Amino acid sequence: MMWITRPRSEIGGLAAIDAGEGALVILLHGVGLRAEAWGAQIDALVAAGFRVLCPDMPGHGDSAFNPVEGLESYAAPVAALIDQPAVLIGHSMGALIATRIAAEGGNVKGVAALNAIFQRSDEARTAVLARAHALDAERANDPSTTLQRWFDDRASPERDACDSWLQKVDPRAYKAAYTVFAESNGPTAEQLAAISCPALFLTGEDEPNSTPRMSRDMAALAPNGRAEIIPNAAHMMPMTHSQQVNATLLSFVKECHS
Numbered sequence: 001m002m003w004i005t006r007p008r009s010e011i012g013g014l015a016a017i018d019a020g021e022g023a024l025v026i027l028l029h030g031v032g033l034r035a036e037a038w039g040a041q042i043d044a045l046v047a048a049g050f051r052v053l054c055p056d057m058p059g060h061g062d063s064a065f066n067p068v069e070g071l072e073s074y075a076a077p078v079a080a081l082i083d084q085p086a087v088l089i090g091h092s093m094g095a096l097i098a099t100r101i102a103a104e105g106g107n108v109k110g111v112a113a114l115n116a117i118f119q120r121s122d123e124a125r126t127a128v129l130a131r132a133h134a135l136d137a138e139r140a141n142d143p144s145t146t147l148q149r150w151f152d153d154r155a156s157p158e159r160d161a162c163d164s165w166l167q168k169v170d171p172r173a174y175k176a177a178y179t180v181f182a183e184s185n186g187p188t189a190e191q192l193a194a195i196s197c198p199a200l201f202l203t204g205e206d207e208p209n210s211t212p213r214m215s216r217d218m219a220a221l222a223p224n225g226r227a228e229i230i231p232n233a234a235h236m237m238p239m240t241h242s243q244q245v246n247a248t249l250l251s252f253v254k255e256c257h258s
Contacts, residue, residue, distance in 0.1 A: 003161035008062050012081050015062035016055035020046035023257040024086040027054040028094030031177045032166045034061030040242035059173020068176050075100045085109045087256045093181045103191040110256030112200040115210040115235050118186035118218050132182035135175040150236045158239040192221035199225040200252050204233030
């Protein structure tokens with residue numbers, strides 16, 4: 001797939017890809033990326049008859065950077081976009097945002113959390129906080145270690161696209177968002193218990209940080225939760241394993257909007 005830049009609209013103070021017509025699906029990307037990371041999912045959902053709204057996180061893509069404080073700074077602008085029944089799908093930090101909004105109820109018909117973290121080990125928490133602390137808010141950060149975690153040494157168009165996005169993101173926004181992500185330990189048990197809509201927790205079999213155990217534990221706490229694991233996939237599975245991810249998400253979205 002070609003990871004081309006797509007046209008944006010300004011919606012609720014965020015730049016967003018707004019494509020298709022039908023019941024609403026909102027896609028939320030992870031730290032350092034942009035709406036195009038969902039390219040394969042946008043195409044599949046639009047082809048299936050859904051309207052897809054895919055905002056750039058503040059300071060990412062074409063969205064302006066504003067000083068932020070805590071996860072609520074990221075969740076509130078997205079929640080304000082939900083003016084009709086919607087399914088929320090988030091990846092990595094986007095999953096944190098999506099589950100936070102879903103726990104509040106409202107017009108959320110379903111939530112899918114991809115590669116979501118939950119109750120990190122002490123070792124993992126120390127490592128991610130150290131990475132956040134080391135980021136420079138004044139100049140572009142070297143993406144090589146991030147790309148190594150996501151793709152190992154394998155060259156691919158997906159790796160090249162992520163390399164470009166990570167180098168172009170506003171370094172202030174990258175550090176701010178990654179710090180919020182690092183300081184979070186995932187949704188709380190109370191938040192998961194408050195998600196009354198169908199909740200899908202989807203991760204990769206080879207994901208070392210958003211592990212299959214985390215997804216299964218979250219699914220067990222959500223009243224209508226379920227976990228699914230994509231074989232041989234890791235953190236960037238929406239891009240690297242798009243066919244498998246799309247099949248799972250399309251089935252879930254159709255169920256929620258039926």
